[in-house]
Amino acid sequence: MASSRQIVNDLRAQAAALDGRHVQGSMMDGACRSMRRGADEIERLLDDLTYLRGFAELVREEDRA
Template sequence: MPSSREIINDLRAQARALDGRHVAGSMMDGVCRSLRRGADELDRLLVELDMLRDYAEIPDSSK
């Protein structure tokens, strides 16, 4: 199973690949924006999760 960081990187890579492109006559701007927003939200949640783990002194099994 991919790590959260790998998923975030994949979303951003897909957004870069589709940026400014047309697919079946439609601009991919909305899709790229959604991919980036999803990556940003996952990144924010990952930081929050790390802070909570540190606070509760729970080891991060993904590191």
């Protein structure tokens, strides 16, 4: 299974590859915008998760003290 970071990179690479192109007569700008927003949201969630893991570690250390 791909990591979240790999998914973010894949979404950004796909968006860059399709940006400004037509596929079966449709511009892909909307799809590219959605892929970039998805990548941004995954990154935001990863940052939140990192913050929460750090906080949980601090709480555990306080409980041990």
